Amino acid sequence: MEINALINHNDIHTSPTAERFYRLQLARQQRPHWHLNAHRAPELPREQNIRIRALREDAYMSYAAIREATGASDKQIQYALTTPLTPRTNRRSRKPSRxxxxxxxxxxxxxxDDPIARKLNWxxxxxxxxxxxxxxxxxxxTAMRAAGFSRQVPPRRIKLTVCDEPLYRTSERDTG
Known part of the structure; x- marks a missing residue:
């Protein structure tokens, strides 16, 4: 009832939680949530990245001057200046196995075949x-992993020690 009264803009005294909820609803209606990918500028072609770098490094132009000359946004200019011109190769891709x-x-x-070989370190x-x-x-x-084997850490075993006293007491009948 309190939330419906707030949404209908009635002047009814309600709890602070309901008032906060109402303020958040109004804020969401006035300022919609934007997705980052929805308004992202397209990536510039390599030739334009080279041109932006030349304008910045050789002509010593500011971001504003480069923006006017090329029509690119500040983020596109920054991306062109800070990233490599050619895309990096995937570092995880390795050479094929020899x-x-x-x-x-x-x-x-x-x-x-051999159970001893299974217990050996690689x-x-x-x-x-x-x-x-x-x-x-x-x-x-790499060849072992490609063959389908994986390393397993053996479980720790408790070291047995010699104990002078028995761990449990025996009655006189048991001793003899």
């Missing part, structure tokens, strides 16, 4: 396999 299918099979065969496993000493460590790790 391991052949035969070499990958030679890595996975002992892991599937760098020790590299030494365990014949003809694999010329491989780099990162290449071997």
């Amino acid at each position: 391991f052949t299918d035969e070499e990958k099979d030679r890595i996975t065969r002992p892991l599937n 760098l020790d496993l590299k030494l365990y396999l014949k003809g694999s000493k010329h491989w780099k460590d990162t290449a071997f790790t």
Whole structure:
């Protein structure tokens, strides 16, 4: 009831929460929420980025002068001056593996057959396999991951110690 009374603009005394809600509703109606991507200026072509850089670095023009000369916005000018002219390559994309299918099979065969090889560290496993000493460590790790293996940290085990006293008391009947 209080919120409906506020929305209908009645002069009824209400709680501070309802008054705040009403003020927020009015503010939203007066100033609509804009999406960032809806009014984003298009990216400039490479030739225009080069022209903007030349105007800034060679002609020592200000942003306002560059804006008048090119018709670009301040954000477009700033983007043209701060980003590289050519797009960067994806740093995550790596070279294709140099391991052949035969070499990958030679890595996975002992892991599937020998239980001792499964417990070895990957760098020790590299030494365990014949003809694999010329491989780099990162290449071997990449080949292991490509073969479908992953590293697992073994669980910590509690070290057993010798105890002088028994952990539980026995009755006299149990001792003898």
